[in-house]
Amino acid sequence: MRFVCGPIPPSCVLNPEEEDWTPLREWGAGRLAAVALLVGLPFLIAAVVRLVEMKDEIRGLVRARPLVGSGCLLALVAMVPLHELIHALAYFQGIRSRHLIVGFWPSRGVCYAIYDSPMPRNRVLGMLVAPILALSIFPLLGLPWLQGTAWGLVLAFSLLHASICGGDMIVFFWLVSQVPRKALVHNNGWKTYWSVQAGNGTEQSAADGTLRS
Numbered sequence: 001m002r003f004v005c006g007p008i009p010p011s012c013v014l015n016p017e018e019e020d021w022t023p024l025r026e027w028g029a030g031r032l033a034a035v036a037l038l039v040g041l042p043f044l045i046a047a048v049v050r051l052v053e054m055k056d057e058i059r060g061l062v063r064a065r066p067l068v069g070s071g072c073l074l075a076l077v078a079m080v081p082l083h084e085l086i087h088a089l090a091y092f093q094g095i096r097s098r099h100l101i102v103g104f105w106p107s108r109g110v111c112y113a114i115y116d117s118p119m120p121r122n123r124v125l126g127m128l129v130a131p132i133l134a135l136s137i138f139p140l141l142g143l144p145w146l147q148g149t150a151w152g153l154v155l156a157f158s159l160l161h162a163s164i165c166g167g168d169m170i171v172f173f174w175l176v177s178q179v180p181r182k183a184l185v186h187n188n189g190w191k192t193y194w195s196v197q198a199g200n201g202t203e204q205s206a207a208d209g210t211l212r213s
Contacts, residue, residue: 001088001095004103011188013099013117021186021193026174029108029190032167039166047159050152057149072153079161080111083131087113090130091123110167118184121175121194128172135161 007029016023027035051058062069084102091113093100099116113127136158143151171192179185179194186193 001097001100001102004101005106006103007105007108008103008112008114008187008189009101011116011186014186014188016186016188016193016195019195020197021195024174024178024192024194026171026192029105029110032170033108033110036166036170039169040163043159044163047156047163050156050159054149054152054156057152061149075157076160079135079157080164083135083161083164084111084113086131086134087127090127091115091119114187116187118186118195121179121181121183121185124185125172125175128168128175132162132165132168136165 026032058069088095088100088102091097091100093115097115101114101116102112103114104111115127139154139158143154146154174192175185175194180196183194183196186195
């Protein structure tokens with residue numbers, strides 16, 4: 001894995017613009033970030049309303065059990081890094097893979113986890129939904145066994161995390177609506193490409209991260 005501060009770097013594996021790859025119809029980073037914010041806004045509002053309603057209970061919890069309060073704060077701080085780590089793990093290529101790139105683009109406020117080698121479309125779809133399943137849907141399964149402040153905090157955490165998943169939801173829709181099921185998907189910088197021809201002949205090598213131009 002390598003870390004990048006700035007935009008997604010150009011691919012070191014191949015240049016899809018010079019191969020038989022089709023560009024995905026997608027937006028630039030700025031527009032995607034703005035629309036993703038709007039998509040996540042209802043979840044953010046719901047989480048804030050829940051927390052405001054619980055403000056007295058939260059204050060009492062922090063005073064009575066400061067370690068629990070510190071744990072809640074840590075969960076909020078770690079939410080985005082954990083989100084990206086789950087993305088990285090969901091490629092199932094090993095955290096030490098030299099093709100795995102995790103980065104932050106400060107000027108656009110965008111975090112990303114990219115695997116620099118063509119991957120099957122369904123693998124990419126799984127990578128996109130993995131964080132929302134793990135950090136928003138899965139915690140909700142425990143609500144029937146919780147009550148009071150714990151119930152409200154878990155719900156608020158799930159909603160807050162869902163509010164940062166707008167970009168993943170948008171890209172998931174793009175891939176499902178534009179890319180054939182058996183195609184491979186590859187990024188070159190911010191642009192995404194797909195190819196059925198590559199997928200028919202090189203899916204295993206792509207999944208292993210060994211495809212070369």
